[in-house]
Amino acid sequence: xxxxxxxxxxxxxxxxxxxxxxxxxxxxxxxxxxxxxxxxxxxxxxxxxxxxxxxxxxxxxxxxxxxxxxxxxxxxxxxxxxxxxxxxxxxxxxxxxxxxxxxxxxxxxxxxxxxxxxxxxxxxxxxxxxxxxxxxxxxxxxxxxxxxxxxxxxxxxxxxxxxxxxxxxxxxxxxxxxxxxxxxxxxxxxxxxxxxxxxxxxxxxxxxxxxxxxxxxxxxxxxxxxxxxxxxxxxxxxxxxxxxxx
Amino acid sequence: xxxxxxxxxxxxxxxxxxxxxxxxxxxxxxxxxxxxxxxxxxxxxxxxxxxxxxxxxxxxxxxxxxxxxxxxxxxxxxxxxxxxxxxxxxxxxxxxxxxxxxxxxxxxxxxxxxxxxxxxxxxxxxxxxxxxxxxxxxxxxxxxxxxxxxxxxxxxxxxxxxxxxxxxxxxxxxxxxxxxxxxxxxxxxxxxxxxxxxxxxxxxxxxxxxxxxxxxxxxxxxxxxxxxxxxxxxxxxxxxxxxxxxxxxxxxxxxxxxxxxxxxxxxxxxxxxxxxxxxxxxxxxxxxxxxxxxxxxxxxxxxxxxxxxxxxxxxxxxxxxxx
Numbered sequence: 001x002x003x004x005x006x007x008x009x010x011x012x013x014x015x016x017x018x019x020x021x022x023x024x025x026x027x028x029x030x031x032x033x034x035x036x037x038x039x040x041x042x043x044x045x046x047x048x049x050x051x052x053x054x055x056x057x058x059x060x061x062x063x064x065x066x067x068x069x070x071x072x073x074x075x076x077x078x079x080x081x082x083x084x085x086x087x088x089x090x091x092x093x094x095x096x097x098x099x100x101x102x103x104x105x106x107x108x109x110x111x112x113x114x115x116x117x118x119x120x121x122x123x124x125x126x127x128x129x130x131x132x133x134x135x136x137x138x139x140x141x142x143x144x145x146x147x148x149x150x151x152x153x154x155x156x157x158x159x160x161x162x163x164x165x166x167x168x169x170x171x172x173x174x175x176x177x178x179x180x181x182x183x184x185x186x187x188x189x190x191x192x193x194x195x196x197x198x199x200x201x202x203x204x205x206x207x208x209x210x211x212x213x214x215x216x217x218x219x220x221x222x223x224x225x226x227x228x229x230x231x232x233x234x235x236x237x238x239x240x241x242x243x244x245x246x
Numbered sequence: 247x248x249x250x251x252x253x254x255x256x257x258x259x260x261x262x263x264x265x266x267x268x269x270x271x272x273x274x275x276x277x278x279x280x281x282x283x284x285x286x287x288x289x290x291x292x293x294x295x296x297x298x299x300x301x302x303x304x305x306x307x308x309x310x311x312x313x314x315x316x317x318x319x320x321x322x323x324x325x326x327x328x329x330x331x332x333x334x335x336x337x338x339x340x341x342x343x344x345x346x347x348x349x350x351x352x353x354x355x356x357x358x359x360x361x362x363x364x365x366x367x368x369x370x371x372x373x374x375x376x377x378x379x380x381x382x383x384x385x386x387x388x389x390x391x392x393x394x395x396x397x398x399x400x401x402x403x404x405x406x407x408x409x410x411x412x413x414x415x416x417x418x419x420x421x422x423x424x425x426x427x428x429x430x431x432x433x434x435x436x437x438x439x440x441x442x443x444x445x446x447x448x449x450x451x452x453x454x455x456x457x458x459x460x461x462x463x464x465x466x467x468x469x470x471x472x473x474x475x476x477x478x479x480x481x482x483x484x485x486x487x488x489x490x491x492x493x494x495x496x497x498x499x500x501x502x503x504x505x506x507x508x509x510x511x512x513x514x515x516x517x518x519x520x521x522x523x524x525x526x527x528x529x530x531x532x533x534x535x536x537x538x539x540x541x542x543x544x545x546x547x548x549x550x551x552x553x554x555x556x557x558x559x560x561x562x563x564x565x566x567x568x569x
Binding site: 006007010011014017018021022077078080081082083085086088089090091092093 | 299301320321322323325326327329331332333334335336337338342343346347349350351352389393
């Protein structure tokens with residue numbers, strides 16, 4: 001049991017290293033969200049502290065979303081280059097490989113969350129009690145799980161090329177419609193009502209509530225849990241289908 | 247005391263669409279032997295290896311690895327393998343990769359040993375995806391060795407290596423086999439099978455067509471080659487001579503494959519047909535061609551059409567390095 005656990009973490013460590021060495025990953029999940037956050041909040045004289053806080057949470061969520069989805073790109077890549085097949089002939093069971101990947105996802109979302117929160121606190125002067133910072137970071141971290149599962153599902157189901165395209169579509173679609181870039185209040189009514197069903201909107205909503213010192217609403221929690229279950233099923237089915245052919 | 251075999255195929259079949267990639271394979275791999283699966287591209291070597299490793303399941307029959315299911319032997323860390331189709335793993339160094347794979351095995355080889363056996367010590371901190379094809383092939387060899395497995399399975403292990411690297415590779419492999427480990431490799435290089443294997447299993451169209459040492463293979467393919475000049479005489483009578491199994495005429499010279507060279511030569515002498523006589527033992531190459539060609543002829547007769555191997559050869563004539 002302990003060897004199983006240490007093998008899984010050793011595998012996750014290897015995959016985390018590989019992910020962080022991917023320059024495309026670093027730029028798109030650290031550079032882009034931080035830059036967009038600073039641009040959106042400092043152009044056009046938007047000095048409203050509430051907006052700076054809300055945008056900070058939105059962009060941190062956007063960064064975490066991108067990092068979580070990119071996990072699928074890695075899986076699809078390793079499916080095509082034979083690494084997943086090579087892993088199958090090591091004593092490591094396929095289940096531990098997936099667990100290690102999910103663990104990788106849980107770690108590689110942290111830099112984007114941290115970077116945007118740091119930019120908020122240090123550059124944009126966002127102020128909150130320490131406990132609230134911790135709560136916001138934790139909510140962003142845990143809330144990214146459904147997207148990690150979505151990324152895994154894409155990676156196991158699709159070819160590398162298709163995974164890239166689908167990830168970009170999921171990333172932009174969920175970010176924009178979920179109100180991570182622009183507040184949902186600016187949306188026409190019909191789009192706002194669509195937004196309220198998206199996992200990204202509920203993800204950011206929960207973290208924003210904490211940033212404003214409120215407790216996240218049960219609707220948000222229930223919807224997020226529902227999406228997590230849906231994406232989890234998608235990931236499990238995709239994995240099982242591909243496990244036979246890897 | 248006889249030990250149970252390392253691996254056993256019991257009448258294993260596997261079909262991919264219309265292709266019978268394994269067509270009733272029966273084979274027992276003894277412990278400690280170095281066995282070559284020899285065959286052309288598309289003969290079914292990789293299929294046999296994938297079945298052996300549990301990467302694929304047979305349509306019928308059974309594969310037993312160390313007395314149980316292949317998955318169990320793999321999970322117990324008794325097998326290391328080098329697959330054919332792998333590309334380098336991106337963004338990882340040689341040491342990280344080999345070290346990680348070693349760590350998944352219960353009793354691995356020290357990473358430094360695996361690196362040195364594969365000739366990678368100087369490249370340990372280089373990224374795997376930035377190595378040359380031959381170096382990357384050595385990384386895959388180190389990955390196969392890292393767990394210190396009892397059985398090592400190598401699918402076309404030297405296809406990307408130059409002559410010198412090939413020599414080094416086989417030296418390392420021999421060292422590993424000498425420690426009592428079992429080695430199974432597939433190849434389409436006859437010389438490799440001849441020089442490095444204790445036992446050669448010739449696979450063709452998903453079947454085992456011969457099994458034995460190089461000498462036994464040559465014998466089973468039918469003895470020797472006899473060549474004579476025709477001196478303008480018609481060649482028709484040659485195929486009726488005792489022992490002759492095949493006649494090939496090039497210009498004025500006839501080359502006969504014979505199961506009994508003595509009888510053939512006596513018959514030639516009786517007909518006063520000895521001109522520029524040459525008698526030579528069959529080379530492994532001749533034996534291989536005879537063993538595999540025989541099947542093609544039979545199949546072509548059976549089905550009235552060419553085989554998948556013929557098609558493969560027609561589309562990829564340069565990829566047939568059997569010499």
